[in-house]
Amino acid sequence: MNGSKGVSLTRYLIEEQRAGRINGDLRLLIEVVARACKSIAHAVSKGALGGVLGDAGTDNIQGEVQKKLDVLSNEILIEANEWGGHLAGLASEEMDHCQPIPNVYPKGNYLLLFDPLDGSSNIDVNVSVGTIFSVLRCPDGVTEPNDEHFLQPGKTQVAAGYTVYGPSTMLVLTVGHGTHAFTLDREQGSFVMTQRDMRIPGDTKEFAVNMSNLRHWHPPMRRYIDELLAGKTGPRGKDFNMRWVASMVADVHRILTRGGIFIYPRDLKEPDKPGKLRLMYEANPMAFIVEQAGGAATNGYDRILDIAPSKLHQRVAVFLGSKNEVEIATRYHRETQ
Template sequence: MKRISLTQHLIEEQRLNNTIPASLRLLIEVVSRACKTISHAVGKGALGEVLGSAGSENVQGEVQKKLDIICNDYLLQANEWGGHLAAMASEEMETIHPIPNRYPMGEYLLLFDPLDGSSNIDVNVSIGTIFSVLKAPEGMTTPTEIDFLQAGTRQVAAGYAIYGPQTMLVLTTGNGVQAFTLDREMGSWVMTTNNAQIPEETKEFAINASNARHWHPPVKRYIDELLAGSTGPRGKDFNMRWVASMVADVHRILTRGGVFMYPADAREPDKPGKLRLMYEANPMAFLVEQAGGAATDGRGRIMDIQPEKLHQRVPVFLGSRSEVERVTSYHRQD
């Protein structure tokens, strides 16, 4: 089988569709190299003294793990000097990180969750890095947070790396979804899936069932139907899977179908959800839609949401189109 590298794919994609200019290709390659470095750190685990809490909190008030901070630094340092970016934003930082004046300023903005699934770091379960690329607004001279507040439809690239038994990079630039596996001996990303497609129908769902008592009625209605199985209104049995790492749960859905849900609930009415629109929901929605699935906040398309804040939260329902449309319809009826 012919081995196609990440670089070869990006160059051929530009030749075919004219969607990946050289600066974007180089940016994606720099991010992918940072993900290789993160994979190495994750793989060492306790041997690298990177496990455990850092004793600090991020801007969301969540306790940071040592690896959260390490991976955030890896991504900042790798992407500062290349000349492709104007600024970066991270789930782990309160505000944006402009490119230092000593480096040339590029035309793109990079957002990332440096290590998704932090609760799984110390128990050796799959975790990952999520990223999203936007074009800097025309005429921008000094980047501000406002420049990042673009709807998900404006993304020019998005993807994630998953650090599991294999390290994989899953990417879209708007022409389908490709997956690359890290050849650890050669140090290169090799395409192992081209044009990933999410099955429209599924018998799997992912949700944190421990929150059931807090769910709003549309979510309760939908989950009750799934749990009723073959004797219920759906007429078939469903399996539940929950890794508590969005990257791992979405990767399973991209591989074999399913529906992932992280709804808002009654515990904190002023919080519309837990997942971040800019760092998690938008890039994952872009990938899922490019793979034939759907992604909503329960009422409308996630990628149509106009962001109001850098760390804005949203409910998330994504995956196999028929199931996402069903649970979304229940919210609209409520």
């Protein structure tokens, strides 16, 4: 555990505050998000016993069918965060627009964005799902933030993280000084650091992509995957394995743990969309986490964290993980511009 044994999330955050890397409000905000994730972990772990499986009977802003746990997780995160005094507003993948903090509560200087339950199509089959979150500063002088105030490039994030609800519940966090993993100790009820300064190797032999979309891919994407599939006898000179969970949190967590490249490209199935994943709720926080672990993240052409968002639910193609693989895939796309 790299000398981190016994360091709780609270202690880690206090030490970061004492070092001047975060302030008290950001520390408390992250602790509140972590507590909310513990509540979601409890609901997820009950599964059918808690009556939380199945569809909610509603669609979200993207027209996707919401699961009961999508709605419940969204409510847990909102209720936990709106009264603490650390936020000016919050936005969720499950809501049409951002939500300002009600006037009955004190307001802070941060904006919180989250995907309350990523990979929720896996809930009913008992496969790992997760929560992704991103923290931005509220622009100076803004007391009633609206959607436009959230439209900041990913490089302005002050913190990002995800929780993966798997055999163990893990929180992976960055505040801009490395990426660190915390595991939920259910007996103590607290997250304890189990890996400090996670590092993604530059080279890999694993890739994560939905191969069923191959026929819809653009030529540079097909070229890249064809080379991986050609193995030792192909231009890459080595065999690659494919791993695909269809839960971004689970796939990215594997890459942070042992390397790999995760790809969700734009395709011809929906040619009017620049990608499938959401820039603000998924791509930006994951790109921040991955870069802080020595990896890279692009949309096939540009660094994700440099993209200037134009709308709250903007979509984007995603190539992230082991730096050398991301650079090759990105180069192939740039050559066709």
